[in-house]
Amino acid sequence: MRAKASREPLSRERVLTAAVALVDADGIAALTMRRLAANLGVEAMSLYYHLPGKDALLDGLVESVFQEIGAAVARLGPQDGMDWRTRLRQRFLAAREVMLRHPWAPGLMGSRPTIPADVYAYYDGILGTLIEAGFSYRIAHRALHAFGSLPFGFAQEIFSPTAAGGNLEVEVTEAEMAAMAESLPHLTAMVAAEIHDAGDPTLGWCDSQVEFEFTLDLLLDGLDRLRRTSV
Amino acid sequence: MRAKASREPLSRERVLTAAVALVDADGIAALTMRRLAANLGVEAMSLYYHLPGKDALLDGLVESVFQEIGAAVARLGPQDGMDWRTRLRQRFLAAREVMLRHPWAPGLMGSRPTIPADVYAYYDGILGTLIEAGFSYRIAHRALHAFGSLPFGFAQEIFSPTAAGGNLEVEVTEAEMAAMAESLPHLTAMVAAEIHDAGDPTLGWCDSQVEFEFTLDLLLDGLDRLRRTSV
């Protein structure tokens, strides 16, 4: 603790923390060098002393999220006795909780051209679990692909209203409803059958915890069956 | 055919066609109003007569891709005799061929806040196939979510090098390789076991036709099993 720290000096870490806070609060579009600097009580160009540029800032954001996932997974503790399904399930669900705190993360990750080093380590752990469970490398490799974005705690929905903060509330008149029922008979029937009474606003469009776990288990079941038949 | 068309007039369609061509050639980042206009032999502001703005242009790009998918699916012809699995499989694979022609499309779709109307119609067809096959609306609904991006012909990979045209060729020294083997034992073992000798450059990272079909069949198998047991 400094005696008279008239202002705490900047650092890559402080910049990234502020950036995460800014994006959590106002969305990814609000993240500009000038605005981030202002939030830190500094001029825009000062950020360049700690980060090479905007791209590095975005990469740093992704890095932060993965560190948060890493910490969440670490908090699960040792999982020696568990079977592979439970272990992967816990991992993915832990990651999901992190993503729910940062709805902008999926979209950002998808738009980044580089893969953070942490991700490789993360995947290595998943792969280790699969191999240990008796999967061949070939099947394990395909399993990783099949999982897609589940290891990161979200099911990738193509159009995620959260991305741009768009309003989900679409106003539908009665006439439009009737037209919809005609042109989209199955969808309207499904909505009617499900009613799908709102509730938990989660990640993407309609991506609730239930959907997430359904997909997860569907894949885990299928893989387990493969494992038992083909060794 | 006009007698002396000194210059074919612009139109929303012509603009979108040029935009698709531009993005196919130079990537999504190269799509600016000025550059697109220049390609059409016109000033930037002239585009605004045919499109409200850049967002509408991007929406138009997505729309174009979906129309291409629609056309590809239509070319499959009537599928009356087929079972549901084959029908969905054909649909998804047809969509995939379109996506392979436009590698920028997945990323663009993911970043758009709105859902084109065509998509609803497309999903309605898929849903109809599922219901006809005997699925309940509940399971069919979950199946739609489980499919994720497969109906659009791509498996969503989190980090797609195609998005920003990043170079995949990572140079790895021998020392780095050794360090990797230590920190990522399973991944290096898998790569060694698979060798995975390059070949077909497709959509995302390592997303080859084989991976795509593996995931697809894994989900279809799992759903079929659900269908037989629960109904």
Add this chain to the structure above:
DNA sequence: TATGATTACCTTACGCGGTAAGGTGACCGA
């Protein structure tokens, strides 16, 4: 045939974005 409206495109200009270049003062080891 004259004229006013409409169409399709252009000119100018603004604010905001990232960032290159180069300063400036505080601190620090020699």
Add this chain to the structure above:
DNA sequence: TCGGTCACCTTACCGCGTAAGGTAATCATA
């Protein structure tokens, strides 16, 4: 004491999307 490094700032540039308004050709109508 004094050069050097550190941490931050000032200024400026270019490219972006686009608001506001202009203009020439075309067309409908009287």
